[in-house]
Amino acid sequence: xxxxxxxxxxxxxxxxxxxxxxxxxxxxxxxxxxxxxxxxxxxxxxxxxxxxxxxxxxxxxxxxxxxxxxxxxxxxxxxxxxxxxxxxxxxxxxx
Numbered sequence: 001x002x003x004x005x006x007x008x009x010x011x012x013x014x015x016x017x018x019x020x021x022x023x024x025x026x027x028x029x030x031x032x033x034x035x036x037x038x039x040x041x042x043x044x045x046x047x048x049x050x051x052x053x054x055x056x057x058x059x060x061x062x063x064x065x066x067x068x069x070x071x072x073x074x075x076x077x078x079x080x081x082x083x084x085x086x087x088x089x090x091x092x093x094x095x
Contacts, residue, residue, distance in 0.1 A: 002062055004030065004040050004088075015057040021048045023057065023084065042086040044069065049082055 007028050014022045023046040033039040050071060058064045069084040077083075 002065060004038055006062060007042060010059055010061055013059060015059045018056050022046060036092050038092055039089045044084045045081050047080050050084060
């Protein structure tokens with residue numbers, strides 16, 4: 001499992017998709033999480049449109065990972081860039 005810090009370290013990096021397209025990890029958002037939980041979202045950007053669903057992506061640092069993406073639209077971009085969000089809510093293991 002990729003950790004929150006590993007995702008943060010890849011902010012701004014490209015992620016290649018199986019179909020040859022790529023997305024950039026534009027933002028890692030970390031809201032206040034309940035105790036014992038790790039909650040964050042990833043915002044990817046790219047010049048393509050995808051339907052909601054699991055996507056296998058590859059990054060030089062993180063390797064290959066399947067992530068469930070939800071299209072959230074252009075978010076004000078007028079250059080054809082679309083944004084996709086992945087949300088993670090995981091209970092932390094007890095010490």
